Amino acid sequence: MTIDVKLAINRGDFSLNFDFSIPSQGVTAIFGPSGCGKTSLLRMIAGLDHIPNAYLNINGQCWQDGQYFLAPHKRSIGYVFQEPSLFSHLTIQQNLEYGLKRLKTKSSLISLTSTIELLAIGHLLTRKPQQLSGGEQQRVAIARALVTSPDILLLDEPLAALDHVLKEEILPYLESLQDTLDIPILYVSHSRNEVARLADHLLLLKAGRIEASGSVNQLFARLDLDLAHDSATETLISAVVVKHDDDFQLSHLHFSGGCFYVTRSPLAVGSHARLQIFARDVSITLEKQSNTSILNIFPAQIDKMVSEGNTQITLRLIIGNIPVLARITRKSTHDLGLHQGKAVFAQIKSVALLS
């Protein structure tokens, strides 16, 4: 099952040129700087903007092709805007039921009750939107988009208008969405942190065209993309919880290159997790250190090296068969005689468990 999009607009200073196919499962982040066409793409998929001569196919259903254009209210979508945009003349309960009442088929996969529970908004149902905080309103907006069990959920920077505290309040709900529901999510964002935490697949946009498309783990570790040359450059690794060490309060997570030790996680043994390693937290030694406080040390091979300005170098290491980025000084590279293909040890000072 895929989402296929083809569209082209050329209006002087504004041009979009998209032609891609992405898997319609999990969370696909549409990531890029402001003005790169992220929101235009989402609005086109929802049918809110009619772009002539575009093509759109969701899981084998054609929504737009040539002259054919399916009106937005006939598309099975859930859309969450940057602002909650709740209907101010209706109560929270009525807001949630607005879409349900207009469903053609009554077979809703997700019940109203479970959605209310998932987003923890049960205590708000009788209130009016203007009596809610910004974070509560956005949770209601997400629930409202979900209760109709749409074929696809479109989120247009749902956290951008919220401050840091409210972002952290809502992110866990978004993370639990993908675990609980089997609805493909397109998530527009310009926040690297949100992408790292939520997305499985990444569609990288730059100046109105697709720069790259692929799994988040792979794209984050590619040296030819801007992503790898940020001060917050990070690598994401999928791992499985294999054991909890209650004595030292650590969890052991296995991946193809070995085993990570991280702070004891509440995740059950056998569950999948995503590890985040910042490039600046990875250092290189030529021999395996035994007298060090660092727990996570892996044999690695240098795959590629790229300069960051005059002082620093980003290395792409391969651990097992997993790429990991490291950011070190040019002096260290020189002193250690590092070169492409060399076998080294990667010492990872800190690892964060994202989910």
Added chain:
Amino acid sequence: MFTADDFSALLITLKLATISTLILLLLGTPLAWWLAHSRWRFKFLIEAVIALPLVLPPTVIGFYLLITLGPNGPIGGMMSYLGLQPLAFTFSGLVIGSVFYSMPFVIQPLQNAFSTIGQRPLEVAATLGASPMDRFFSIALPLARPGFLTATVLGFAHTLGEFGVVLMIGGNIPSNTQVLSIAIYDHVEAMEYTQAHWISGALLIFSFLLLISVYALNRRFSVQYK
């Protein structure tokens, strides 16, 4: 206190204001909706035409309507040809005159209300499966309620106070086309100041109460919708 003619003038005035306001709401709502959402580049022309009654002397509007609707005018002539009674000097003619005269007072508040709502709530409703008609009735109308209240009361109150247009097009036929504002004029002409006082005072208090209720209700709505 009030003469029989005064009473019939009162009834005619209320009937005229009610019918004109209803017609204006029916015709004005789609027009205001179009004005609020259209991106047509010559839209300002229509807006200027609608605002004309705000600046024109009512006698000018009345004069042109009289010319158009009278037996020798294009519409009046056609109606005579079809064997119908020309509209000038009839109650129907008064209604047509009032509709033109009070048009900006109904359309402008509606247009403002629809513009204030903006596209977003309608887009949200569309993504939740509401058809364009459904979106209008379930979202736009309730959200524009303060605008409708203002439009209704202003349209009604403004028609109550109409003088020039009515005089030109309706003549001054007691118990047929004589409205309150003209009855007052007649009383003053005839030096019947007591009668003029009663009617003027009643109109003043009635209009004032109407406007108080609009502003009070709108304040309540705007607090609620903030």
